[in-house]
Amino acid sequence: MASSSLKKRKRDASPGPREIAFKIASHSVAPAEVGPMLVSFPSLEAPPSTAFRCYRKKTKTSTEADGEGELTVAGETDAVEFESNQEESQRVASAGCRYVIAVHNKRTSALTVLPTTLSPHVLTHRVKALKSIEPSPAPSAVEYFQARTALGETFGTKKAKAAIRARERNRVDVSAMEGVMDFVMAGIDKGAEGLMTTEKAKEVADSNRPIPPFSATATDPADVYPLHGIIPEPEWKALPVSAFFEAGGAHERKDALPFRHSQWVNARVESTMEQSDKGKKRNLKTLFYIASMMAFRRATERKFKAEDLPEKLSSVPGAVLDSLLARFTECPRGTTEPCTTPQLQLRLITHLLALCLRVDNYAADYALIARDLSLAPEQISTTFKSLGCKIVKLGERERTRLGLPDSVADEKRAVLTAPVEFPKQRMKKKTR
Numbered sequence: 001m002a003s004s005s006l007k008k009r010k011r012d013a014s015p016g017p018r019e020i021a022f023k024i025a026s027h028s029v030a031p032a033e034v035g036p037m038l039v040s041f042p043s044l045e046a047p048p049s050t051a052f053r054c055y056r057k058k059t060k061t062s063t064e065a066d067g068e069g070e071l072t073v074a075g076e077t078d079a080v081e082f083e084s085n086q087e088e089s090q091r092v093a094s095a096g097c098r099y100v101i102a103v104h105n106k107r108t109s110a111l112t113v114l115p116t117t118l119s120p121h122v123l124t125h126r127v128k129a130l131k132s133i134e135p136s137p138a139p140s141a142v143e144y145f146q147a148r149t150a151l152g153e154t155f156g157t158k159k160a161k162a163a164i165r166a167r168e169r170n171r172v173d174v175s176a177m178e179g180v181m182d183f184v185m186a187g188i189d190k191g192a193e194g195l196m197t198t199e200k201a202k203e204v205a206d207s208n209r210p211i212p213p214f215s216a217t218a219t220d221p222a223d224v225y226p227l228h229g230i231i232p233e234p235e236w237k238a239l240p241v242s243a244f245f246e247a248g249g250a251h252e253r254k255d256a257l258p259f260r261h262s263q264w265v266n267a268r269v270e271s272t273m274e275q276s277d278k279g280k281k282r283n284l285k286t287l288f289y290i291a292s293m294m295a296f297r298r299a300t301e302r303k304f305k306a307e308d309l310p311e312k313l314s315s316v317p318g319a320v321l322d323s324l325l326a327r328f329t330e331c332p333r334g335t336t337e338p339c340t341t342p343q344l345q346l347r348l349i350t351h352l353l354a355l356c357l358r359v360d361n362y363a364a365d366y367a368l369i370a371r372d373l374s375l376a377p378e379q380i381s382t383t384f385k386s387l388g389c390k391i392v393k394l395g396e397r398e399r400t401r402l403g404l405p406d407s408v409a410d411e412k413r414a415v416l417t418a419p420v421e422f423p424k425q426r427m428k429k430k431t432r
Contacts, residue, residue: 021110036101040120046082050075073121084121093119210347212354221362221416225354231289238317239285258315259294262372268359286355292316293352296324300340361402362416388420
């Protein structure tokens with residue numbers, strides 16, 4: 001017995017290697033037939049004994065013979081129903097998730113690989129006992145806020161709980177204000193009686209613009225800024241133009257101007273002298289007044305004395321000089337000597353540019369005017385915009401109307417249109 005117990009038990013002989021025949025199917029499953037299917041259970045997996053069936057949803061263009069249409073995989077147990085979700089299945093297929101399917105035949109030990117790849121059908125489940133229960137409605141904003149507050153009070157940090165208590169203290173009880181709401185609204189209406197309407201506020205803002213008097217309803221650019229709103233009639237009658245006709249040439253006409261260093265004024269005087277229409281004298285008077293304003297601006301840029309201006313601006317008529325002093329200078333409190341301010345200088349320039357628009361047929365060369373005024377072109381273009389102009393390139397039709405050559409096609413001009421539209425003020429961003 002001892003010798004027999006010491007003998008080791010021999011291991012059974014292992015079976016030989018199992019052979020499996022591997023082959024690739026010669027053809028795929030026909031569209032009208034159902035072959036192996038690949039499904040995915042994202043949450044709840046069905047028992048292995050669950051039977052599944054395939055259904056095809058016929059489309060408008062499909063027929064019973066071709067068998068084409070959306071394929072639905074469905075199955076059920078005693079408690080749960082399973083059905084493929086078409087949207088999720090299409091999303092998985094479009095993402096490139098495809099698999100190679102092989103079918104193993106246990107009887108013949110053959111492994112057959114299908115020649116086409118398949119995309120899985122994503123299954124969703126539904127509990128049968130809950131089908132008769134209607135889904136609960138989505139919580140309202142008040143309910144969501146109350147639930148969030150309760151959650152914060154239970155599990156929140158000290159800082160979060162302090163914020164909740166502070167919010168509760170600052171909350172307004174609307175129900176407590178129901179009895180006094182009528183008195184509050186009556187007080188608001190009474191306090192708003194003296195406030196300006198939107199139209200009145202716009203009129204006040206337009207009247208405070210540092211620009212000449214304008215017509216917001218004019219349909220012709222010539223009527224937007226009336227001539228005598230810029231040059232009063234007594235000054236207009238005092239402007240001399242006989243020197244331009246008596247001059248023997250361009251040099252003498254240049255000497256007749258109060259400001260001789262403006263290329264824009266000198267060029268417009270010469271082009272006006274070549275005209276033969278009735279507006280020739282009107283343009284010459286306007287150009288003389290523009291030159292007077294340029295000379296007045298140069299003389300009053302620095303500290304000056306009013307009694308010295310008639311000598312410095314000897315070619316400017318006295319009525320014009322007195323009007324310019326009255327409109328574009330002011331006497332500080334406690335003094336009698338006039339002086340200018342940046343706001344008055346801007347007002348003078350806007351009146352000057354409005355006259356330049358009239359001479360240039362409401363398409364002014366703002367870059368040349370900026371050089372004559374020794375200012376940056378951007379500053380003059382901004383001032384033109386405050387007059388309601390747009391800085392644009394002229395088209396071929398506009399250049400032909402103004403008599404301009406094609407060489408200025410790439411140059412921008414300040415163009416005034418009617419009815420006039422002023423740029424809207426930009427609202428400043430709130431700083432935190």
